[in-house]
Amino acid sequence: MQFRTIVDIPQASFQLAPCERMLFVGSCFAENIGRKATEAMFRTTVNPFGTMYNPASILHTVQRTLPQPSQGEGEIFSTAVFTLGTNHVYILKETGEIVDNCEKRPQRLFEERELTIEECAVYLRRAVELLRSVNPDVRVIFTVSPIRYRKYGYHESQLSKAILLLAIDKLLTLNSSLSTLHYFPSYEIVLDELRDYRFYAPDMLHPSAQAVDYIWERFGETFFSDETRAFLREWEPLRAALAHRPFNPDSTEYKAFRAATLNKVKELRRRYPAMPNPFNIELHEPPLTPPL
DSSP states (O other): OOOSOOOOOOOOSSOBOTTOEEEEEESHHHHHHHHHHHHTTOEEEEOTTSOOOSHHHHHHHHHHHSOOGGGOOOOOOSEEEEEEOOSEEEEETTTTEEESOOTTOOGGGEEEEEOOHHHHHHHHHHHHHHHHHHOTTOEEEEEEOOOOOGGGOHHHHHHHHHHHHHHHHHHHHHTTTOTTEEEOOHHHIIIIISOSGGGBOTTSSSBOHHHHHHHHHHHHHHHBOHHHHHHHHHHHHHHHHHHOOOSOTTSHHHHHHHHHHHHHHHHHHHHOTTSOOTTOOOTTSOOOOOOO
């Protein structure tokens, strides 16, 4: 018997190669997935100007992150992941501009407004166009955060998510000829597959670490190339070994274990030159020699 419904996710028309350069922008859920990608040795930039919840703020981050003509070369991403949280925005009354952060200024200075489906779609389209102006082959993955917003009320939170979903659908429909745009159903996975409260954090709003792990697993099933899967089969045991906290870090046995592990990391970096180097291992250095 089947006791849960599995969200059917179509295979993406593109695949992520090992250690690709990726941009993650959006709600705190974008940071959760971005952290998983960082651990998997993708070259990530995650919310470089803070957490962004609405499509307008996501556009602002893209505008500030991409290289400007006057600044020469800058970050060029092969894949961007946008995680939308809400269609609510705050407008500074003095200027009429949407702000990304109220910076703890008095609430009376701002007006709260809800973006329409059309407005959300326009902001997302402009973000895609900016990314494509730097890299015409950039892939963009859209998803909606499964985190509910209690301050709006649960019904209003659902309405806000619905507007975001319709805006993404509108954008993808209007750009159906672009095989580089894809929707990933994080929201649906949590609400449909992981509907039990054991998959939530203690606040009963955010997904638990186990839920994030499962969503990352489904993300990999959808987007990872065979080469990426092979790379991760080698890297994950090494990452776990290096994250291990020894009872006695000064023991000869642990130093030998760590030296052997770092040598394996060094060999992996030789075969994957784009792999980040969090342990400052230089390829030209001789292998680390375990202590006698």
